[in-house]
Amino acid sequence: MRMIHLGDLHLGKNLGEYSLIDDQKYILDQILDIIRDREVQAVIIAGDVYDRSIPTEAAVNLLDYFISELADREIGTYIISGNHDSDSRLEYGSRLFSSREIHIVSGFGGELIKRTARDEFGKINIYMLPFVKASQVRHYYPESRIETYEDAVRAVIEHTDIDYDARNVLVAHQFVEGNTDPKIAGSEGASVQNVGLIEKISSEIFRKFDYVALGHLHSSQSVGYEHIRYSGSMLKYSLAEAESDKSVPLISIGEKGNVEIELIPLKPQKDLRHITGRLQQLLSPENIEDPEDYMYVTLTNEEMINDVMGIVQQYYPNTVKIDYQNSHTKELENFDIGEIIIDKPFEEIIADFYMKIYGKEISDEELDVMMSVAGEAGVINEAD
Secondary structure (H helix, E strand, O other): OEEEOOOOOOEOOOOOEEEEEEHHHHHHHHHHHHHHHOOOEEEEEEEEOEOOOOOOOHHHHHHHHHHHHHHOOOOEEEEEEOOOOOOOHOOHHHHHHHHEEEEEEEOOOOOOEEEEEEEOOOEEEEEOOOOOOOOHHHHHHHOOOOOOOOHHHHHHHHHOOOOOEEEEEEEEEOOOEEOOOOOOOOHHHHOOOOOHHEEEEEEEHOOOEEEEEEOOOOOOEEEEEEEEEEEEOOOOOOOOOOOOEEEEEEEEOOOOOOOEEEEEOOOOOOOOOEEOHHHHHOOOOHOOOOOOEEEEEEEEEOOOOOHHHHHHHHOOOEEEEEOOOOOHHHHHHHHHHHOOOOOOOOOHHHHHHHHHHOOOOOOHHHHHHHHHHHHHHHOOOOOO
């Protein structure tokens, strides 16, 4: 059986002020072409189908389009929820969809759900584990000691009757590590790094499955074992992913013990790139390339440039963010704000901070705005 492994679609995501819906449809159409050309029989989507718990109308319509195409082609589809998804919204219509071989498991209800696919070698058990926290699992297994995410997932698997002599695929949306920490990039990076050890799950728990289709991390990679893999996101969703190449895993499952993994490259409609240099250099005609790409720009000019976003967007209209890297920013990296707040009135602190950041005095109008905002936030008493 040939399966496509997807994860972290994040349908409805914006990049800065730019909607990625058209880019997402473009790449999903490319995946549909791969499914047709490679005669794929099943598709796995390992969570974070939507970018937010209340998806936009455009995001819902795009998912409807994609799964309708899969249903019309009689492709068995297996979808779980991730931490970005709303369980109730993702599972809407799931009973009806299952009659068309579109299987959705959204939210943990006390058991590891199993669906069965078939090929010329017999049946393949597909176990579907949506994103779970220790508190959710503890409710169903009060006799088990469950404190961490790993405890929770281990308890779920141990309470499931799994025939490891059969061919088994697990779909999960968790932070799994091998001997070393996996590569983190994208919107999950900060949250995963801040959680620390409590969210990490050892790949050893999943070793006996024939293939483990993971979602949660945006970088395509195996963890611990080659058959335990993150598909990665289908598009670059952050600056941290600018240098990465996106692909989709094609999983070929033969007889028991025979699993082959092929990464098929994906080419976006618009790339996401990061360029660094002086403004005049970056915008010179010989250096302009692929102007429609999403751009992150780091300027090395020593002086601040007025309306720099407006200038850059004349050449790169989809510029997401501009920052500076120069002697001033390097100085600020070692700047201790405590130096300017000792025994000073708030108004003077604001003026000194502005001078430190921008290298010039704050105007009366700008100071009035800052004082007004500070008053509304309760930082100062406006009556003072």
